[in-house]
Amino acid sequence: MIAFIIRRLLISFGLLFVVSLISFFIITLTPGSPYPWGDLNPRISQTTKDAYKKKFHLDEPLHRQYVLIMGDLFTGKLVSNKDERPVLPKIAERLPATLLLNLASILLVYGFGIPLGIYAASKLGRAPDTAITLAAFTFIALPGFWLAYLVVIGLVKYAEVPLLGLSTFGAAFSGPVQAVLDRVWHLAVPAVVMAVGGIAVQSRFIRATMAESLGEDYIRTARAKGLPDTLVLYKHALRNSVRPLVTGIGFLLPALLGGSVIIESIFAYPGMGRLGYEAVMERDYPILVTLNFVVAALVLAGNLLADVLYAAVDPRVRLQ
Amino acid sequence: MTAPRSSAVRVSKPGDRFKRRLFSNRIGMGAFAVLALLGIVAVLFYALRLGAVSFPTNPDATVLADKLLAPSAAHWLGTDHLGRDVFTRMLHGTYVSLAVGFIAVLVSMTIGIVVGAIAGYTGGWADNILMRVVDAILCFPTFFLILTVVAVLGPSLINVIVVIGLVGWTGTARLVRAEFLTLRESEYVRAARTLGQSHVKIIFRHILPNAMPPVFVAAVLGVPDAILTEAGLSFLGIGVQPPQATWGNIIADGKTYILDAWWLILFPGLAILVTALAFYLAGEALREAGQTKTERK
Numbered sequence: 129m130i131a132f133i134i135r136r137l138l139i140s141f142g143l144l145f146v147v148s149l150i151s152f153f154i155i156t157l158t159p160g161s162p163y164p165w166g167d168l169n170p171r172i173s174q175t176t177k178d179a180y181k182k183k184f185h186l187d188e189p190l191h192r193q194y195v196l197i198m199g200d201l202f203t204g205k206l207v208s209n210k211d212e213r214p215v216l217p218k219i220a221e222r223l224p225a226t227l228l229l230n231l232a233s234i235l236l237v238y239g240f241g242i243p244l245g246i247y248a249a250s251k252l253g254r255a256p257d258t259a260i261t262l263a264a265f266t267f268i269a270l271p272g273f274w275l276a277y278l279v280v281i282g283l284v285k286y287a288e289v290p291l292l293g294l295s296t297f298g299a300a301f302s303g304p305v306q307a308v309l310d311r312v313w314h315l316a317v318p319a320v321v322m323a324v325g326g327i328a329v330q331s332r333f334i335r336a337t338m339a340e341s342l343g344e345d346y347i348r349t350a351r352a353k354g355l356p357d358t359l360v361l362y363k364h365a366l367r368n369s370v371r372p373l374v375t376g377i378g379f380l381l382p383a384l385l386g387g388s389v390i391i392e393s394i395f396a397y398p399g400m401g402r403l404g405y406e407a408v409m410e411r412d413y414p415i416l417v418t419l420n421f422v423v424a425a426l427v428l429a430g431n432l433l434a435d436v437l438y439a440a441v442d443p444r445v446r447l448q
Numbered sequence: 449m450t451a452p453r454s455s456a457v458r459v460s461k462p463g464d465r466f467k468r469r470l471f472s473n474r475i476g477m478g479a480f481a482v483l484a485l486l487g488i489v490a491v492l493f494y495a496l497r498l499g500a501v502s503f504p505t506n507p508d509a510t511v512l513a514d515k516l517l518a519p520s521a522a523h524w525l526g527t528d529h530l531g532r533d534v535f536t537r538m539l540h541g542t543y544v545s546l547a548v549g550f551i552a553v554l555v556s557m558t559i560g561i562v563v564g565a566i567a568g569y570t571g572g573w574a575d576n577i578l579m580r581v582v583d584a585i586l587c588f589p590t591f592f593l594i595l596t597v598v599a600v601l602g603p604s605l606i607n608v609i610v611v612i613g614l615v616g617w618t619g620t621a622r623l624v625r626a627e628f629l630t631l632r633e634s635e636y637v638r639a640a641r642t643l644g645q646s647h648v649k650i651i652f653r654h655i656l657p658n659a660m661p662p663v664f665v666a667a668v669l670g671v672p673d674a675i676l677t678e679a680g681l682s683f684l685g686i687g688v689q690p691p692q693a694t695w696g697n698i699i700a701d702g703k704t705y706i707l708d709a710w711w712l713i714l715f716p717g718l719a720i721l722v723t724a725l726a727f728y729l730a731g732e733a734l735r736e737a738g739q740t741k742t743e744r745k
């Protein structure tokens with residue numbers, strides 16, 4: 129077990145190195161420049177350009193740039209190309225909003241997806257199963273941005289309620305209760321829109337593994353000896369269907385911190401997704417390299433966590 | 449005893465059961481019908497575009513006097529902010545969505561099959577390296593990676609297709625590798641090897657055909673993913689560029705008028721939804737029809 133974890137950690141560090149290389153070169157080797165002004169702007173003198181390049185090491189050869197940027201990243205000295213603020217605080221200030229939104233949406237995904245999947249599997253091949261299956265595929269096929277707009281049209285036009293950002297301007301003056309409710313409202317709408325597809329996917333996963341478990345001999349035995357249906361379903365079958373849940377926990381780490389570009393854009397939600405989108409558009413290399421690095425580290429940590437958890441929940445799994 | 453051809457007793461071929469199950473799946477058949485219709489529309493309007501025929505109306509023709517008209521008899525699904533007919537634009541956008549879906553999947557399947565076959569068949573260090581590459585790619589947030597690359601390469605139809613394809617092959621590679629790992633140890637592959645057949649022939653003639661069914665299902669399910677990704681990119685303004693009509697573009701153009709012209713959002717989105725749903729249900733029908741008895745429980 130320990131040997132397994134150490135070996136996986138070593139591989140993960142190697143992968144992180146490769147990922148940082150790829151992300152650095154994808155970002156820097158492509159056309160476009162990070163200058164805060166137009167490339168051909170005649171009012172910017174060559175000296176200003178050179179000074180800017182020197183400040184952000186853009187005059188160095190690429191491999192030196194890579195070493196410098198990674199060095200700065202690990203010593204926390206990396207600053208944004210745009211406003212020269214350190215990268216880590218810039219990311220940290222966007223983090224809580226995204227964390228809250230993703231947490232709300234993940235709770236919805238598990239809270240609705242798992243029961244729906246179990247219910248569908250218990251009615252396998254019959255009308256409720258077909259209905260849930262059709263509904264699930266419909267929600268998976270829904271373009272997220274389209275659903276978001278329909279919700280915006282519906283709520284703003286017919287209910288006349290504000291939706292954008294983290295809170296309504298001035299809501300705090302109406303008292304603490306109203307302020308909290310306002311925050312919850314601004315969180316709930318994007319969270320629901322984000323969760324819809326996830327609920328559908330989760331219910332499909334649970335349905336598939338539950339259907340498999342329910343076909344096993346021990347289920348027939350349990351039924352044959354007269355155990356009540358709910359006990360068979362929730363105790364015998366569900367316990368043997370935890371694998372996709374554990375896989376889900378592996379995805380949880382990156383899913384909690386990675387923002388959704390589209391949903392955050394539509395609801396003007398100041399999170400990680402918007403930060404990344406803005407950084408791509410502005411060629412803010414330090415922000416992009418850091419974001420990719422952090423997300424990759426979280427994915428790898430999540431995978432490792434899931435593998436260790438497999439062994440913990442299923443004695444048949446041996447790590448080697 | 450040889451039974452006459454018309455007799456009810458007939459040796460069933462392996463594909464018979466698959467076809468019978470597929471044809472008796474009403475939801476699946478409905479999905480295939482929708483896809484056939486979309487395919488006809490796509491081919492027809494692509495041909496029209498190639499022939500530069502402006503029938504029934506030019507999708508890019510602007511009539512500013514008719515801007516933002518609600519759906520009516522003259523404009524079934526209304527007009528956009530430049531007075532272009534939304535229904536015509538949606539018809540012309542059909543082939544873009546389908547082309548993105550199919551070609552991107554073709555690209556990703558090709559890479560995935562080749563990588564998976566090499567990794568699974570050879571094993572050892574080649575397998576190790578290829579799978580670590582897959583792991584590295586999986587570390588990137590997919591949509592964000594596509595967004596970054598398309599944004600820097602410059603948005604265009606061909607770039608969108610290629611990038612979606614280049615990012616999406618990892619799942620196929622893992623699938624093909626797993627199939628190859630089991631199949632290469634099977635009796636008939638050993639027999640072929642003993643007979644001295646070349647590796648290329650064993651891979652392509654003997655193993656690959658048997659590894660294809662799950663890959664084919666994954667391909668059908670991959671098409672709507674690519675279509676939804678393209679729609680998302682176009683919506684952000686870094687997908688297929690105007691004036692080319694695509695379903696995502698119409699929504700992107702319409703978002704400014706969201707409270708005045710709901711038809712610019714509703715109808716193209718419905719088209720995306722119906723298309724993606726038809727692909728998912730068709731893929732699911734294929735998967736169910738191909739399942740063996742034990743897999744069905």
